[in-house]
Amino acid sequence: MIHINNLSFGYRKKHLLFQNLNLSLFKGHIYGLLGKNGAGKSTLLKNMVGLAYPLEGTCTINGKNASKRSPEVLENLFFLPEEIYVPPLTSAKYVARTACFYPNFNEQEFYSYLAEFEVPRDAVLDKMSFGQQKKMMIAFALATNTELLVMDEPTNGLDIPSKVQFRKIIARALTEDRCVVISTHQVRDLESLIDTLVVVHNREIVVNEELDSIAEKLLFTTLPSAEGHDVLYAEESVRGLNAILPNTEGVYSKVDMELFFNAIINGNPSVVQLLHSNPLQNAF
Numbered sequence: 001m002i003h004i005n006n007l008s009f010g011y012r013k014k015h016l017l018f019q020n021l022n023l024s025l026f027k028g029h030i031y032g033l034l035g036k037n038g039a040g041k042s043t044l045l046k047n048m049v050g051l052a053y054p055l056e057g058t059c060t061i062n063g064k065n066a067s068k069r070s071p072e073v074l075e076n077l078f079f080l081p082e083e084i085y086v087p088p089l090t091s092a093k094y095v096a097r098t099a100c101f102y103p104n105f106n107e108q109e110f111y112s113y114l115a116e117f118e119v120p121r122d123a124v125l126d127k128m129s130f131g132q133q134k135k136m137m138i139a140f141a142l143a144t145n146t147e148l149l150v151m152d153e154p155t156n157g158l159d160i161p162s163k164v165q166f167r168k169i170i171a172r173a174l175t176e177d178r179c180v181v182i183s184t185h186q187v188r189d190l191e192s193l194i195d196t197l198v199v200v201h202n203r204e205i206v207v208n209e210e211l212d213s214i215a216e217k218l219l220f221t222t223l224p225s226a227e228g229h230d231v232l233y234a235e236e237s238v239r240g241l242n243a244i245l246p247n248t249e250g251v252y253s254k255v256d257m258e259l260f261f262n263a264i265i266n267g268n269p270s271v272v273q274l275l276h277s278n279p280l281q282n283a284f
């Protein structure tokens, strides 16, 4: 679906944010793009959807150069930026003026997402609260039924019940024909939603791995202490030590995304190295 080949990008030529970056994303997946504030998540998403232009390399969507922004690419792509602008229109008028750009837009779905998010359907958009505006745009984004749906920090501004609804709705909207990319620096917001983690750190994609594959290679557990264990990374908690260990026994554990993310950004290279090796090779 999306192929990024040898991408170099910088807002200034002398300060590259990415150099020779490669990444491929496929249909049928919900990707979580994680990175610290300023890591370059928004910039990477903008390159993907053709709103920022690589200095070198290419970003293609279904083989078409994203930066050309051709109608056949745009009608099958929805990008929800972090900062949204809504016009002084009701949802119905917004749909009447905008939905025509998306051939697979489904009005019934749009209103049912609005109802689920408890967004009043007759309100004027720019008079709504920021959270309501965001939910309206998420509902619109989903109802476009584009093959590629890219959302930059969509959960910013949502209250806790809305975040729960967001996860449920997105999970339901994923089909084999759709590729969803969601960026966040709030790792917990993507819990139980994404199937593949992409981590951008120090100007590189350090991880692009399905959660199942991470769980095959790493064990997430709570220990009374690190003694006698091959602990790759750990954090103290009230229940003991939340730890990441090599999964040498083939035990399945739920990936603690926040712990995993912290291990990467706090500079434990062995966690990433283990992902790229195969510790189970000799275990069975």
Ligand SMILES: Nc1ncnc2c1ncn2[C@@H]1O[C@H](COP(=O)(O)OP(=O)(O)OP(=O)(O)O)[C@@H](O)[C@H]1O
Pocket: 011, 017, 035, 036, 037, 038, 039, 040, 041, 042, 043, 044, 184, 185
């Ligand atoms: N239009 C711009 N012109 C110049 N520099 C920019 C521009 N937009 C972003 N940057 C810089 O590029 C770097 C990456 O910014 P970006 O917004 O992509 O990060 P991010 O990972 O999305 O951050 P956050 O989690 O805070 O939203 C930052 O250092 C930022 O200051």
